[in-house]
Amino acid sequence: MKRAPMTRKGAERLRQELERLKTVERPRIINAIAEARAHGDLKENAEYHAAREQQGFIEGRIKELEAALSTAEVIDVARLSPGSRIVFGATVELEDEESGDTVTYQIVGDLEADIKQGLISVSSPLARALIGKSEGDSFDFQAPNGRRSYEIVAVSYPD
Incomplete structure (x- = not known):
């Protein structure tokens, strides 16, 4: 199972x-x-x-x-030590390269995901695009409202 x-x-x-x-x-x-x-x-x-x-x-x-x-x-996210690399549990601050807007998400399990609280599912397309990347990386993402380019501003692992 x-x-x-x-x-x-x-x-x-x-x-x-x-x-x-x-x-x-x-x-x-x-x-x-x-x-x-x-x-x-x-x-x-x-x-x-x-x-x-x-x-x-x-x-x-x-x-x-x-x-x-x-x-x-x-x-236990606090016990992970991937440095600035993004893995499950990471809290990620992203900047939209076009608008300059910033958003913050934490990558969590499917059952605890709640976009209104900034909790995105590890199986979501955005989380899959983020996993393995590091602070300072830029990436393109196919959002429901079109292609977006983001820069990863900060990565942290809250307890």
């Missing part, structure tokens, strides 16, 4: 979500189902059906998180 890489921080975030689902959300939804059941006829009880549907989503997410955490290979 292939083990998916995950940062220590990402694994901790998923463990916290799993704990919240099991200790807060699951009991809350069980109470909501019991309360809706007490209202009588289940056929036309919208609260009951909504609560059961939500229970299905919560149980599905719990299973997904448990499976992900059981097969994850948690990599």
Whole structure:
């Protein structure tokens, strides 16, 4: 079985979500189902059906998180020492050579990726283009909105 890489921080975030689902959300939804059941006829009880549907989503997410955490290979990024070379876990500052805009991304596992937080999946096209390059390198990248040229301004490995 292939083990998916995950940062220590990402694994901790998923463990916290799993704990919240099991200790807060699951009991809350069980109470909501019991309360809706007490209202009588289940056929036309919208609260009951909504609560059961939500229970299905919560149980599905719990299973997904448990499976992900059981097969994850948690990599302590702080213990890597690739220098200025980009590998899994690197935080990379890029400058768009055309516009001069800078963006910062951390390369993380698939399950912890969240572009809004600057976390890009190791399997994403941008991360694949970055792996193995070093600070100061320039590269072209085929973005969804066309070809872009970037310079790698900085590479760091946060703990």
